[in-house]
Amino acid sequence: MSRAPEQPQDPILWSAALALGFWLLVGWNLGIPSQPYxxxxxxxxxxxxxxxxxxxxxxxxxxxxxxxxALGMMLLGDNPWGWRIMPSLAGALALFAVQRTVWFGTLDRYASLVSGLLVATGFHLFIHSRIAMLDVFAIAGILVAFWQCAAAMREPETGRWRLALAGVALGLAMASKWSTLIIAAVPGLAFLVLRWFAGRRRLLLSRRGMPVPGMTLVEAFLWLGIVPLLVYAATFWPAYHFTYQPITEGLIAHHRFMLELQTQVLKPHPYQSNWPEWVLNWRAIWYLYEPIDGAQRGVMLIGNPLTMLIGIPALMWCAWQGISAKRPMHGAVALLYAISLGFWIFAAKPIQFYYHYFLPSTALLVALALALSDLRNAGRGKIAGAVLIANLLVFLFFYEIIAAEPLARPDSFAVWTWLESWR
Structure with missing residues (x-):
């Protein structure tokens, strides 16, 4: 008798524990700085x-x-905890979602948990979970959508409600920041391409073949095309009811106005940068550096100096594996990185900043997790383990300057500004 195939155990509880631990760490001194920054x-x-x-x-x-x-402020008051509680929860959800995406994409416990560890310590998610900005909501929406799409492919019997939930998440991501618009189209286009290559003669109405057997292309268009647009439009409901400057000429006219504001030529900014500098982790942004709440404090946005650089060859490895070995998760991560970074290469936004690398850097860290899992499976587990330990040590070393902890002196920034471009 042939041996039964191995059935890896779902690490969902470990993933939840990692997301909870991340949220607790984010919540430590979440109210500092006590002033908007x-x-x-x-x-x-x-x-x-x-x-x-x-x-x-x-x-x-x-x-x-x-x-x-605003919801956080209504729940906890107009204070630092009220400002930042919802971003912190969105960050924890994003971390859980990225692990679930990797799990359903690979059934690899190690890659799933390592992806969570790398994203949690990659600086971008940690910093943006502690500040009342829009980026973390956009990232959380995209990652939840990818999680549900990957799960629908793995468990087609749950495909209908999962793709419906993915559509809602995509709509909320677009309704957070427009930088997600191109990525939000990827799940629907991927469904079309995979069903096309499945060779179904009745392309629109066939229920057979990849990516979700039992679902037609028409229904997938509803969940991944129509629902996101309806959800996106619904989030503008309050804009019709403002006392001053409400939407009066319709949503399309308002979007023309938004586009004009987004593409207007602004004055040069000392922190502006472009995509080659993002890839090389070359240009930092100081979100905060001043005496506040009884101490000198700072928040410097860069990527983890170790994983941002070694993630580049890992990304190339994933691209190669996706093409040569036809490993879908490896190829998907490399493609996501290329699309999300390519958006900013061609975007008609004259002034760009390093925080626009948030989504591409997340894909890069997932690629590193997949590469480390491949190293481990190839008998090089000690190398993979050394990378993870070094990653944690780098995160701990930079913790003070990414978490607004008290610094020893006004010139303490010099401890972490290894490059002149980080100052």
Whole structure:
């Protein structure tokens, strides 16, 4: 008799524990700084306007992220915890979602948990889970959508409700930041391409073949095309009810105005950068560096200096494996990185910043997790383990300067600014 195939155990409880631990770490001193910092100065007034339905402000961005910040303020008050509680929860959800995506894409316990560990310590998610900005809501929506799409492919019997949930998540991601627009189209296009290559003669109505047997292309278009647009439009409901500057000429006219605001030529900014600098982790952004709450404190946004660099060859490995060995998760991660970074290469936005690398860097860290799993399976587990230990040590070394902890001196920034471009 042939041996029964191995059935790996779902690490969902470990993934949940890692997400919970991450949220608790994010929540440590979440109320510091006690004053708005960096782009909170834009989004907190907009959230207050939403609560009061007074003036429609910050009209260049969609509303959902600001609605979530406003919800936190309504629950916990107009204070630092109220400002940042919803971003912290969105960050924990994003971390859980990335692990579930890798699990359903690979059935690899090690890769799933390592992806969570790398993303949690990659700096981007940690920093943006502690500040009232819009980016973490956009990332969480995209990752939840990918999780549900991967699970629908793995468990087709759950495909209908999972793709419906993915559609809602995609709509909320787009309603947080427009930078997710191209990525939000990927699940629907992927369904079309995979069903096309399945060779079904009745392309639109066939229920057979990849990616989700039992579902037609028409139904998939409903969940992944129509539902996201309806959810996106629904998030603008408060904008019709502001006392001052409400939407009066319809949603399409308002979007023309938003596009004008997004593409206007702004003055050069000292922190602006472009995509080659993001890939090389070359240009930092100081979200905070000043005496506040009784101490010198700082928040420097860069990527983890170790994993951002070794993730590049890992990404190349995943691209090669996706093409040569036809390993779908490896290829999908490399493709996601290329699309999410390519958006910023060609976007008509004249001033760009390193935080726009948030989603591509997340894909890069997942690629590193897959490469480390391959190393381990090839008998090089000690190398993979050494990388993880080194990654944790780097995170701990930088913790003070990414978590607004008290610093020893006004010039303490020099400890972490290894490059002149980080100053």
């Amino acid at each position: 960096f782009d909170e100065i834009h989004y907190l007034p907009a959230a207050r306007d939403l609560i009061a339905l007074d003036t429609f402000s910050n009209r260049e961005h969609p509303l959902f992220g600001k609605e979530m910040i």
